[in-house]
Amino acid sequence: MHQSPTSRRARLLQGVIHLASLAPLAATIWAGLHGDLTANPIQAIIQRAGRYALILLTASLACAPLSSIFELRVAIRWRRPLGLYAFMYAALHFGVFVAVDYGFDLVLLREAIFEKRFALVGFAAGLVLLALAITSTRGWARRLGRRWEQLHRLVYVAGLLAVIHYAWAVKADIRQPLAWGAVIVLLLILRLPPVRH
Numbered sequence: 208m209h210q211s212p213t214s215r216r217a218r219l220l221q222g223v224i225h226l227a228s229l230a231p232l233a234a235t236i237w238a239g240l241h242g243d244l245t246a247n248p249i250q251a252i253i254q255r256a257g258r259y260a261l262i263l264l265t266a267s268l269a270c271a272p273l274s275s276i277f278e279l280r281v282a283i284r285w286r287r288p289l290g291l292y293a294f295m296y297a298a299l300h301f302g303v304f305v306a307v308d309y310g311f312d313l314v315l316l317r318e319a320i321f322e323k324r325f326a327l328v329g330f331a332a333g334l335v336l337l338a339l340a341i342t343s344t345r346g347w348a349r350r351l352g353r354r355w356e357q358l359h360r361l362v363y364v365a366g367l368l369a370v371i372h373y374a375w376a377v378k379a380d381i382r383q384p385l386a387w388g389a390v391i392v393l394l395l396i397l398r399l400p401p402v403r404h
């Protein structure tokens with residue numbers, strides 16, 4: 208079958224999105240294998256995975272305005288893979304924290320997650336991302352109908368919770384979390400009907 212140049216370009220861009228999303232994972236594994244992950248590699252992996260999760264979540268939020276306002280129509284197809292990659296890094300972030308940092312010690316984990324406000328907010332963001340990842344399939348979209356759209360608007364809540372979590376985790380210098388927060392709020396404003404139209 209012959210592909211039009213437009214669909215070939217769309218497939219190429221899709222490939223770039225997948226490669227760009229997986230590159231940080233490959234770079235982290237590479238750095239780990241070469242002992243380049245600072246003196247505390249576990250902490251470095253948790254921090255890197257958390258940051259990649261936030262970056263990809265924000266990239267996923269940027270797809271709708273790119274498509275509707277800036278008329279880069281193809282961008283809407285990147286929203287789901289970018290969101291799922293964000294979830295993958297959040298799962299790695301949480302998984303290393305639970306399995307490696309805390310060795311699945313449930314008593315210590317309960318303290319670490321439920322008694323520290325920054326971890327609790329991160330946990331809430333993680334739960335929202337989990338619900339969105341599970342229901343991201345076409346089957347769930349069909350089953351939930353209009354409620355699917357409403358449910359998936361929670362992605363902005365996940366983004367803002369992740370930013371608060373980030374700000375509370377880094378404590379001293381909150382310029383980076385503030386910058387991410389500003390970008391997410393801007394992307395949310397761009398989705399509001401009066402702005403969009």
Ligand code: HEM
Nearest residue numbers: 250254257258260261297301326329330332333369373376
């Ligand atoms: C699922 C529950 C979560 C737990 C238990 C958790 C735990 C943690 C911990 C312990 C840190 C501090 C790491 C350190 O500096 O030693 C941290 C930082 C961070 N987390 Fe989470 N997190 C969770 C969810 C999330 C989610 C869903 C995101 C993003 C979507 C996220 C993004 C970040 C970021 C950006 C940082 C700061 C990294 C840095 O210092 O550069 N976290 N998290």
